[in-house]
Amino acid sequence: MSNLIKFKIDNKECMAEKGTYIVDAARENGIYIPTLCNMPGVKPKGSCRVCTVKINGRLMTSCTTPVADGMEIESSAAEIQDIRKSIIELIFVSGNHFCPSCEKSGSCELQALGYLYQMMVPRFPYDFPLRKVDASSPKIIKDQNRCIQCKRCIKTIKDEQGRSLFAFRNRGHRIEVVLDKELGLMMTEEMADLAMKNCPVGSILKKEKGFDIAIGRRKYDHEPIGSTIKL
Amino acid sequence: MEKSVKQIIAKYNTNQTRLMDILIDTQELQGFIGKEAVSDIADALNMSQADIEQTITFYHFLSTEPRGKFAIYLNDSAVAIMYGQRAIKETFEKEVGIKFGQVTNDGLIGLFNTACIGMNDQEPAAIINNRVFTKLTPYRVREIVRYMREGKNMDELINESYGDGKNHLPSLKSMVSSNIRRKGMILSDSYIYGSVTKNILPGISPEAVIAEIKHSNMRGRGGAGFPTGLKWEFCRRAKGDKHYVICNADEGEPGTFKDRVILTEKPELVFEGMALAGYAIGGDEGILYLRYEYRYMKEYLEDVLAVMRKNNVLGENIAGIEGFTFDIRIQFGAGAYVCGEESALLESLEGKRGEPRDKPPFPVEKGYLNQPTIINNVETFATAVRIIENGGEWFTQFGTEDSTGTKILSISGDCMFPGVYEVNWGFNVEDMLDMVGAYNVQAVQVGGPSGTLIGPDEFHRTLGYSDLSTGGSMIIFNKQRDLLRDVVLNFMEFFIDESCGSCSTCRNMPEVMKNKLVRILNGNGVKSDLTDLKAWGKVLLASRCGLGQTAGNPIISSLKNFRPLYEELLQKEKEFDQGFDLEASVQQSCRYVKRIPKFHLHE
Numbered sequence: 001m002s003n004l005i006k007f008k009i010d011n012k013e014c015m016a017e018k019g020t021y022i023v024d025a026a027r028e029n030g031i032y033i034p035t036l037c038n039m040p041g042v043k044p045k046g047s048c049r050v051c052t053v054k055i056n057g058r059l060m061t062s063c064t065t066p067v068a069d070g071m072e073i074e075s076s077a078a079e080i081q082d083i084r085k086s087i088i089e090l091i092f093v094s095g096n097h098f099c100p101s102c103e104k105s106g107s108c109e110l111q112a113l114g115y116l117y118q119m120m121v122p123r124f125p126y127d128f129p130l131r132k133v134d135a136s137s138p139k140i141i142k143d144q145n146r147c148i149q150c151k152r153c154i155k156t157i158k159d160e161q162g163r164s165l166f167a168f169r170n171r172g173h174r175i176e177v178v179l180d181k182e183l184g185l186m187m188t189e190e191m192a193d194l195a196m197k198n199c200p201v202g203s204i205l206k207k208e209k210g211f212d213i214a215i216g217r218r219k220y221d222h223e224p225i226g227s228t229i230k231l
Numbered sequence: 232m233e234k235s236v237k238q239i240i241a242k243y244n245t246n247q248t249r250l251m252d253i254l255i256d257t258q259e260l261q262g263f264i265g266k267e268a269v270s271d272i273a274d275a276l277n278m279s280q281a282d283i284e285q286t287i288t289f290y291h292f293l294s295t296e297p298r299g300k301f302a303i304y305l306n307d308s309a310v311a312i313m314y315g316q317r318a319i320k321e322t323f324e325k326e327v328g329i330k331f332g333q334v335t336n337d338g339l340i341g342l343f344n345t346a347c348i349g350m351n352d353q354e355p356a357a358i359i360n361n362r363v364f365t366k367l368t369p370y371r372v373r374e375i376v377r378y379m380r381e382g383k384n385m386d387e388l389i390n391e392s393y394g395d396g397k398n399h400l401p402s403l404k405s406m407v408s409s410n411i412r413r414k415g416m417i418l419s420d421s422y423i424y425g426s427v428t429k430n431i432l433p434g435i436s437p438e439a440v441i442a443e444i445k446h447s448n449m450r451g452r453g454g455a456g457f458p459t460g461l462k463w464e465f466c467r468r469a470k471g472d473k474h475y476v477i478c479n480a481d482e483g484e485p486g487t488f489k490d491r492v493i494l495t496e497k498p499e500l501v502f503e504g505m506a507l508a509g510y511a512i513g514g515d516e517g518i519l520y521l522r523y524e525y526r527y528m529k530e531y532l533e534d535v536l537a538v539m540r541k542n543n544v545l546g547e548n549i550a551g552i553e554g555f556t557f558d559i560r561i562q563f564g565a566g567a568y569v570c571g572e573e574s575a576l577l578e579s580l581e582g583k584r585g586e587p588r589d590k591p592p593f594p595v596e597k598g599y600l601n602q603p604t605i606i607n608n609v610e611t612f613a614t615a616v617r618i619i620e621n622g623g624e625w626f627t628q629f630g631t632e633d634s635t636g637t638k639i640l641s642i643s644g645d646c647m648f649p650g651v652y653e654v655n656w657g658f659n660v661e662d663m664l665d666m667v668g669a670y671n672v673q674a675v676q677v678g679g680p681s682g683t684l685i686g687p688d689e690f691h692r693t694l695g696y697s698d699l700s701t702g703g704s705m706i707i708f709n710k711q712r713d714l715l716r717d718v719v720l721n722f723m724e725f726f727i728d729e730s731c732g733s734c735s736t737c738r739n740m741p742e743v744m745k746n747k748l749v750r751i752l753n754g755n756g757v758k759s760d761l762t763d764l765k766a767w768g769k770v771l772l773a774s775r776c777g778l779g780q781t782a783g784n785p786i787i788s789s790l791k792n793f794r795p796l797y798e799e800l801l802q803k804e805k806e807f808d809q810g811f812d813l814e815a816s817v818q819q820s821c822r823y824v825k826r827i828p829k830f831h832l833h834e
Contacts, residue, residue: 044589045589045733046589046734046775047733047734047735047775048734048735049734049735049736049773049774049775050735052773059772059773061589061775064589065589065591066591083769083770083773086767086770087735087736087770087773090735090736090739090740090743090770091735091739093739093743094735094738094739094742123763123767124743124767125743125746125810127739127742127743148735149732149733149735149738151733159279161277162277163277163278163279163282164278164279164281164282165279165281166281167279167281167282167284167285168285168288168289168584168732169281169284169285169288170288170289170732171288171289171567171584171730171731171732172727172728172729172730172731172732172738173727173730173732173738173739173741173742174732175732175738178281179281180279180280180281180282181280181281182279182280183279183281
């Protein structure tokens with residue numbers, strides 16, 4: 001326990017083991033910092049930027065930055081909250097996220113963050129991009145309308161040889177997460193389950209399955225995102 | 232053909248981290264990287280095909296579809312357009328009979344747009360099969376297309392019209408001109424390469440080299456301005472199996488071309504600087520990461536390296552110093568501006584998409600292949616040699632207190648003498664404009680699109696890290712230019728094309744901002760649009776890398792310094808514009824269903 005270090009989040013004294021990522025260290029100290037692309041146990045990439053905090057006047061992602069001794073972190077300032085809300089709105093308008101018809105509704109992390117940040121109407125105009133749905137795999141549907149390019153599936157779904165089933169395609173505004181044609185055909189039941197589970201939104205869905213959890217029993221129906229972390 | 236791809240894979244030892252080389256060689260062999268090649272590479276490297284394709288589709292010059300026997304990449308950057316690129320584009324389309332983005336049915340010619348190719352002082356310019364064609368005119372375009380159809384080879388296409396300086400050398404045979412208009416310590420011919428390595432290094436310790444660099448106060452010449460001596464010191468102290476020296480020659484910031492000139496005219500100085508850095512940090516391997524736009528220099532630079540090895544300025548026990556071994560290889564990018572960001576460059580070097588890494592850890596601790604690595608700009612390495620030759624104290628007499636030494640500027644746009652100028656830091660913009668013969672100047676873009684756009688009321692400002700910081704790109708616009716349409720919009724489109732797409736902010740926000748700019752340009756803007764643009768731009772600051780953080784700068788900076796240009800375009804009487812033209816939409820939908828629209832709105 002000699003590796004414990006002291007730091008502050010919004011002036012609250014906190015302690016954590018050296019090298020812990022800020023987002024995890026915050027949780028251990030009862031403070032919730034919202035995340036979207038981050039997944040416990042998987043190397044973070046800081047791609048959604050939702051967990052942005054301010055350290056020494058600089059915006060940093062708390063999922064990729066380890067705590068340091070004496071670090072002073074700002075997380076709940078209005079300015080930072082507004083950046084987070086902007087990012088969530090930006091992700092919403094850049095895809096086609098129609099919650100009422102989505103199988104993931106109620107268990108979707110993006111939707112849950114939208115509620116948390118009380119997003120009513122996004123400040124940005126909707127892009128309504130033309131996106132495809134790939135149903136070529138016998139096991140899953142990859143709906144590009146809902147993909148938020150978080151990279152979770154790319155990082156976690158691999159075959160026994162360690163090859164990635166999912167990968168990016170193109171770059172910038174035209175970027176997509178695609179399923180490998182060949183490996184997609186050989187997807188196992190377990191991989192499909194895991195892929196759907198790891199997708200924070202409704203972009204990866206198992207075929208022949210949908211709306212099987214009743215309203216009222218979905219992930220965020222009674223416990224809004226982040227509410228299980230308490231001081 | 233299949234066998235050849237296998238040979239390429241074998242040439243790079245079936246090494247995943249050399250995927251970029253494998254892909255570039257395959258692209259050059261076949262003109263594209265087809266399904267079969269992707270499958271072969273994937274099988275050999277034990278990767279999925281989608282994984283291989285995610286690297287291919289990241290880079291502008293790699294393609295899964297054929298690009299034509301002659302692949303023509305015409306620069307579409309702002310300055311190219313100022314110099315008549317549109318006429319060139321039209322002539323190409325007319326002569327070839329296809330649109331840009333297409334390949335002729337016979338597979339002979341492909342036409343493609345590309346971002347700034349580092350030829351701003353000799354536009355319009357295009358890259359055809361890795362050779363650069365500068366100062367294009369409609370006549371030349373017709374001639375080039377005719378030659379291609381007649382089956383002439385690349386040398387014949389160039390008409391033996393080579394550029395100045397070393398560009399005529401047999402290993403270059405390039406139309407490019409260096410256009411050096413002012414020399415200082417780096418471009419000077421007074422230095423005889425190898426003299427620091429042979430005469431000074433044997434008598435000075437690596438620590439003393441670093442101390443001298445620190446004493447000189449030199450800061451990185453790439454734009455970020457990190458103190459070079461400190462970087463080297465951090466890297467020397469970091470523990471690792473191997474330490475790497477990487478030269479960032481990816482200069483992709485539109486309007487900069489000075490690294491191309493340094494590498495053409497003084498490559499030995501750069502390579503010697505890399506070896507010097509290797510000596511200082513305790514590394515024996517250097518890599519020059521060169522943008523693919525400069526592929527035409529490959530043979531020339533490899534010849535230079537070979538001569539340097541022969542002269543023992545590179546190689547083993549250099550200058551007789553026991554254990555001082557250092558060699559350099561050239562790694563090419565494949566068309567991605569973001570790879571100029573040092574951690575994206577590392578990813579690309581390792582054969583991956585050029586997505587910037589999260590920091591910390593910094594490259595000096597965990598860089599190339601997770602080992603301690605320094606990444607410096609071409610100019611930084613060249614400068615370091617002169618510092619060690621003459622001492623850190625000598626160096627501080629040039630420039631200003633916080634910005635010591637000289638800076639090589641790439642100056643282009645509306646001026647009499649575009650080209651490369653080496654000046655002392657502290658130069659002011661007014662003098663610069665007078666130096667290059669620029670009259671009736673409306674604005675200067677300092678530091679490229681990611682920098683700032685300044686007007687005459689700021690021309691008294693000086694170039695330096697504490698005032699106008701710049702990696703060297705200076706673009707001048709006279710009073711006839713439509714800044715918002717011809718410059719700001721072009722720069723926004725550049726950032727949209729060049730985002731790696733990793734961060735949600737940089738992937739989406741520039742597009743949102745550009746759409747708003749277009750709305751304003753189309754006369755549909757209202758006052759609140761300007762407030763929105765300013766506020767929305769701030770969200771980009773939450774991006775991971777410098778590209779993302781500055782991707783809104785063309786709008787942010789022009790809005791700050793040229794606000795009246797925006798205000799003139801706004802609808803004065805309106806507070807809100809629904810952005811929807813009912814009549815036009817009804818007319819459009821009626822056209823599709825073949826009905827005649829009838830409006831009752833204004834009756």
